[in-house]
Amino acid sequence: MKRSLLLAAIALTITASAQEAPSISSAKIALDKLDLVSAKSYIDDAKVIIDGKPASEVKSKNMSKYHYYRGNVYYALYTSETPGNADYLDETVKSYTNLIAFEASLGKERYADNIADKMPMLAQEYVNRAETENFDNKDKGEARLNYSKAFELRGSLGQVDSTSLSYMAYLSQDMEDWTEAERIYLILIGMNYKNMTWSGMLAKDSARYPFPDKRTLDMYVLTGEAFEPQRSESTEHDLYIQLLWVYSESDQKSKYDSLITISRAKYPENENLLKMELQSYLEKEDYAGALKNLKEAIVKNPNSALYLYNAGYIYHQQMKDLENGKAYYELAVTADPKYLDAVYMLGLMEIDASNVWVQKINKLGRSENSKAKSYTKEKEKALGRALVYFEKAYSIDNKDEATLKALREVYYKLTRYDDVKRVTEEMQQI
Known part of the structure; x- marks a missing residue:
């Protein structure tokens, strides 16, 4: 038993x-x-x-x-x-x-x-799924997850899939996951990621698709699954720009200030970084720094009406330097005759000038008739110059509310009441 x-x-x-x-x-x-x-x-x-x-x-x-x-x-x-x-x-x-x-x-x-040979193709399947989730299904969370899986799988194969990692950063940014976006961008910057992308035409549909690296693309070309390999130029600076946006949106001012200094030193010719530094100066009301930044930008792009106008605005409105303010506004209009803001501000400066003559007239004694006539004449000259600018602004955009208000004011001061009535009616129709 x-x-x-x-x-x-x-x-x-x-x-x-x-x-x-x-x-x-x-x-x-x-x-x-x-x-x-x-x-x-x-x-x-x-x-x-x-x-x-x-x-x-x-x-x-x-x-x-x-x-x-x-x-x-x-x-x-x-x-x-x-x-x-x-x-x-x-x-x-x-x-x-x-x-x-x-x-x-x-x-x-x-x-x-x-x-x-199959493992890289499986990683590409995750990338394909990520693109479908992102562009077709509008599901950024699932897209990021699939890019993450592609990144991890390629990592296990000894490949650093920086392209998928960069897409994870962009998606995190779109999802307002600032912590994750910052983490990934810092990794990419630490890797000296050049942000050069590889792409090829897939034989199955003759459409161009991104590839994680040259090695994977070469394999697809070798097997006949892809053709026309192509490499983009480096856009490494974009990582810094995107991280700056993350810091801006997440209100991390000290990190923003530190990174903008590093970024501008690393890419002194990049216009987007120049603009971001300018905005930083303006937000901090560092007008001397902003002007230094603008003048650097103007040297690189002397016909930029935007830069010229902003320099004029800072001189005029913030530093009360009327001479330089007017000079830069005029340069902006020369660069772009239809730059409405610069034309309007030149008109506004002439209204201010006319108001100065009004103040002088008000301080005169009753017996100072000669001076009163002289001052009145100068006041009307200033209003005439203002009218020229505002009528030009009106010809650029006849629906601009600020222009219409200023034009009506000048017409009134020049006793052109029919024009006052006409402009008032136009304003009521807007």
Whole structure:
């Protein structure tokens, strides 16, 4: 009786230790027949069996075979649908990754070499899914997740997928996840990421797609899956610009000030960084710094009406330097005769000049008629000059409310009441 029980126990042990092998083999046979339902059922049975026993009780040959065919089955399932099931792709990657790690621990490859060429393509599948989620489904969270999976998978293959990492940063920024955006941008800057992208035309649809690096693109070209490889110019400065926006939007002023100084020193010719530094000066009311910045910009772009106008505005409104203010406004109008703001401000300066003569007239005594006439004449000259500017501004934009108000005021002071009525009616129609 004891002998019978012992034999039964031995038989059960042998059966249990051998159970995963038939399930794996059955999965392979079903896969070869393209019976994916049965293949999945068998390989899932094998998983239950293997997960239910210590790893030491699974033969290394069976473990390698299990990871390999589980990956194959789930990859076949993934590619059998359009679009493919994300869970199937994840399971494929997990199985192949486990296979590579397991055989590396053994120091012996049975199947890992068979999937070497497939792994980069799986990473590209994550990128494709990320693009679909971002552009078609408008789901930035899922897009970022898929780029993250591509980044991690390529990292496990010894590739630094800085392109996917940069997209993760951009998406984090769009999602207003400032902490994550900052973290990733700092990583990219620390990597000296040049932000050069590789792209190629995919043979399947003759459309251009981005690639993570030259190595992956070369592989696609070599296999005939892509053609016309192309590399973009470096836009490394954009990382600094985007991080500055992150600091601005998240109200991290000290970090912004520090980074703008570093960025301007690193890219002194970049106009966007110049503008951002100018805005920083203006927000801090550092007008001397803003003028220094503007003059540097004007040297590089002497015909920029925007820069010339802003220099004039700072001199005029903030530093009360009327001479320089007027000079820069005039330069702005010379650069762009239809630059409305500069034309308007020149008119406003003439109104201010006329008001100065009014103040002088009001201080005169009753017997100072000669001076009063002279001052009145100068006042009217200033109003006449103002009218020229405001009528020019009106010709540029006859719906601009500030221009209409100023024009009505000048007409009134010049006693042109019919024009006052006309402008008033135009204002009421806006």
